[in-house]
Amino acid sequence: MEAHPALSIEGLGHCFGPRRVLNGVSFSVAGGDFTVLLGLNGAGKTTLFSLATRLYVQREGTIRIFGMDIREQASECLRRIGVVFQQPTLDLDLTVEQNLFYHAALHGLSHRDAAERGAAEIERVGLAAQRHDKVRRLSGGQRRRIEIARCLLHRPCLLLLDEPTVGLDIASRQFMLDHVRRLCREEGIAALWATHLIDEVGEGARVVVLHKGEVRAVGEARQLLGETRTPSMRAAFESLVQEREAA
Amino acid sequence: MKAIHYLRCFAGITTREWLRFLNQRGRFFSALVRPLVWLAIFATGFHFVLGVSIIPPYETYIPYDVYIAPGLIAMILLFNGMLISLSMVYDREMGSMRILMVSPLPRWFLLTAKLLAGVVLSVIQAYAFLAIALLWDITPPWYGYITALPALILSGLMMGALGLLLSSAIRQLENFASVMNFVIFPMFFASSALYPLWRVKEASLLLYYICQANPFTHAVELIRFALYGRLEPVAAVVLVAATAIFLTLAVYGYDPARGLMQRRAAD
Numbered sequence: 001m002e003a004h005p006a007l008s009i010e011g012l013g014h015c016f017g018p019r020r021v022l023n024g025v026s027f028s029v030a031g032g033d034f035t036v037l038l039g040l041n042g043a044g045k046t047t048l049f050s051l052a053t054r055l056y057v058q059r060e061g062t063i064r065i066f067g068m069d070i071r072e073q074a075s076e077c078l079r080r081i082g083v084v085f086q087q088p089t090l091d092l093d094l095t096v097e098q099n100l101f102y103h104a105a106l107h108g109l110s111h112r113d114a115a116e117r118g119a120a121e122i123e124r125v126g127l128a129a130q131r132h133d134k135v136r137r138l139s140g141g142q143r144r145r146i147e148i149a150r151c152l153l154h155r156p157c158l159l160l161l162d163e164p165t166v167g168l169d170i171a172s173r174q175f176m177l178d179h180v181r182r183l184c185r186e187e188g189i190a191a192l193w194a195t196h197l198i199d200e201v202g203e204g205a206r207v208v209v210l211h212k213g214e215v216r217a218v219g220e221a222r223q224l225l226g227e228t229r230t231p232s233m234r235a236a237f238e239s240l241v242q243e244r245e246a247a
Numbered sequence: 248m249k250a251i252h253y254l255r256c257f258a259g260i261t262t263r264e265w266l267r268f269l270n271q272r273g274r275f276f277s278a279l280v281r282p283l284v285w286l287a288i289f290a291t292g293f294h295f296v297l298g299v300s301i302i303p304p305y306e307t308y309i310p311y312d313v314y315i316a317p318g319l320i321a322m323i324l325l326f327n328g329m330l331i332s333l334s335m336v337y338d339r340e341m342g343s344m345r346i347l348m349v350s351p352l353p354r355w356f357l358l359t360a361k362l363l364a365g366v367v368l369s370v371i372q373a374y375a376f377l378a379i380a381l382l383w384d385i386t387p388p389w390y391g392y393i394t395a396l397p398a399l400i401l402s403g404l405m406m407g408a409l410g411l412l413l414s415s416a417i418r419q420l421e422n423f424a425s426v427m428n429f430v431i432f433p434m435f436f437a438s439s440a441l442y443p444l445w446r447v448k449e450a451s452l453l454l455y456y457i458c459q460a461n462p463f464t465h466a467v468e469l470i471r472f473a474l475y476g477r478l479e480p481v482a483a484v485v486l487v488a489a490t491a492i493f494l495t496l497a498v499y500g501y502d503p504a505r506g507l508m509q510r511r512a513a514d
Contacts (some may be wrong), residue, residue, distance in 0.1 A: 007278050053345075053348075053349045054348075054349070055348055055349070057344065074351075075248060075351040075352070075353070075501075076351070078349055078350065078351040081349070083345075083349055085342060085345050087342040087345070088343075089342040089343050089346045090342075090343070091263070091267075091341075091343050092341070093266075093267060093270045094266055094267075094270075098263070098266060099257065101262070102259050102262070102263045102346075103346060104259070104309055105255050105256050105259020105260070105262070106253025106256055106259060106260075106346065106350035106352070106357075107252075107256075107348065107350060107351060108248060108249075108251070108253070108256055108351075108352070109255065110255060111255075123433060127388050203453070247506040
């Protein structure tokens with residue numbers, strides 16, 4: 001299983017009616033990698049996440065999770081994925097703990113495991129004191145932290161995070177980034193972090209630049225700077241997305 | 248995934264529905280007040296207008312409020328079925344549906360679990376209504392409370408499955424109001440809930456056939472007979488078939504290859 005990349009996407013395409021939103025997308029994320037999927041709004045990031053989580057079924061190309069085709073082994077694939085969607089998905093009228101128990105049950109975890117892991121994860125995101133609070137009473141940043149804690153309950157090996165820092169203040173954004181990077185570094189979890197915020201691409205991160213449904217570049221941040229001969233990630237990104245339009 | 252995982256998942260979905268139900272206490276009271284208003288006002292008003300002859304399963308002349316009690320129980324189940332639909336549409340709008348849909352358990356199971364969780368709540372409310380209806384001298388034989396249980400479950404399943412099916416077709420929460428006009432009212436009024444079908448037949452043959460084709464009529468009749476310890480086999484067969492059809496179509500509607508998620512995104 002470890003011989004395969006955590007996520008491997010090959011020739012992925014998708015259309016909504018006549019509108020093509022993804023075209024020949026190919027890249028992979030290795031175990032323990034923190035990969036940033038960088039693209040403007042409308043680049044196709046959320047569609048890609050919906051395909052990788054089987055909310056949509058892909059008809060063009062393949063998506064493999066640790067070597068397993070998501071169309072053929074959906075259940076096995078979904079067991080290994082933890083997801084934070086762009087849209088908040090917590091039940092506002094339930095407490096933090098009740099939300100965690102619900103998620104754990106959907107993955108078949110026992111109440112005891114859910115309680116132990118839930119307590120550990122909310123401790124890690126610094127919200128142990130709020131575990132009996134209704135989610136409605138939490139701030140946006142706290143809700144996002146709970147979503148991160150929740151997606152780790154079933155111990156996934158691959159995290160898919162779709163713009164998890166949208167709408168958060170600087171401190172909360174930094175916490176989320178540091179937390180996920182730590183999970184990759186210390187626990188070998190692979191993460192695909194979708195964002196349109198260029199400053200979230202840290203040094204040494206792998207970057208996949210997605211623009212208008214197509215992959216424009218894949219590589220380490222430094223490598224992209226070299227290839228585009230630009231001094232900053234912002235300049236590199238602008239160069240990559242304008243290159244073909246100019247041509 | 249083993250059987251224990253399925254069981255835990257079902258327990259989790261039921262617990263969530265129960266917690267939501269407890270958070271919305273008004274929902275419980277309105278579910279009871281609605282049929283009680285019919286019983287206290289409508290049935291009293293029509294008590295002397297509408298005479299009900301001796302028809303099975305009754306062995307004697309019965310007051311009108313006794314006649315409409317099974318229809319009002321079915322009304323509770325119908326509104327709860329539509330609440331399952333509303334809750335699915337709400338979950339989709341609020342995003343929490345995605346968490347359900349990325350569970351590793353099969354989608355047919357998740358939808359069925361959601362349906363069963365809703366039916367548990369429906370049956371509890373139906374029995375609460377029966378308890379209050381004692382005040383109106385609606386007193387089926389003691390064993391009727393037991394024999395009614397499978398009828399309530401089957402009827403609840405049928406209406407919940409219809410709710411699931413509707414939720415796969417309703418694209419926005421705002422569109423839910425049309426369910427009231429196009430599903431709840433026609434189903435309730437074109438049935439044997441308020442008047443026996445032989446009376447409808449005398450008035451309009453077309454309406455009689457519409458009532459016969461309405462699965463809600465069969466839910467009412469199944470409950471009516473079950474309250475007196477009797478089985479109405481035609482009604483049972485119709486409800487089983489309708490439940491199977493509605494649930495299959497709902498699972499189809501939620502299939503990622505064809506279903507609502509994809510259609511909604513395309514809009």
